Amino acid sequence: MMLYKIAARQQKTDIPLYLNPIAAGFPSPAADYVEKGIDLVAHLIAHPSSTYVLKVSGDSMRDAAIIDGSMLLVDFSLKPAHNDIVVASLDGEFTVKRLMLHPYPHLRAENPSYAPIPLNEDRQVEIVGVVTTVISTMHRNVRTR
Secondary structure, three states: OEEEEOOOOOOOOEEEEOOOOOOOOOOOOOOOOOOEEEEHHHHHOOOHHHEEEEEOOOOOOHHHOOOOOOEEEEEOOOOOOOOOEEEEEEOOEEEEEEEEOOOOOEEEOOOOOOOOEEOOOOOOEEEEEEEEEEEOOOOOOOOOO
C-alpha cells in the first residue's frame, strides 16, 4: 500500500455538477443539464492536513468495492468506530480492513478467502486512519497517473 500526502492547493478546480440525482432505475430525459460546478477536493476532504491518499494492492476488500488499484482517502484525525473501514498498522505493515468491535475486537476482510485478524496482545496493531472515500476507475481505457 502506497501512502500519498494531500498537496496544498493553489487553486480550486470545479467539475460540472448535475443537481438532479441520476436514476438507478428508469432514466429521466428531462434532467440532462448542468446547473453548477463542484470542487471535489473541498467536497470529499474534511480535514486536508490529516488526510492521505493510499493506493490499494490486493483483493482482501473486494466485497466492499475496494479493489486492486483503488485509491483511498484516509482521514487520520477521525476516531475509528465499530464497522468502519480503517487503515491499520499490523506488525509494521499497513493494511485496510473493516474494524469490528463486537462480538470481539478484530479486523475483518471483505473477502471470505481471508481470516479475521483478532486484536489482542499477540499482535502489534494500531488503527491509524478511517477510510472516507474509495476512488476506483470503472472504464478500462481511463488513464491513471
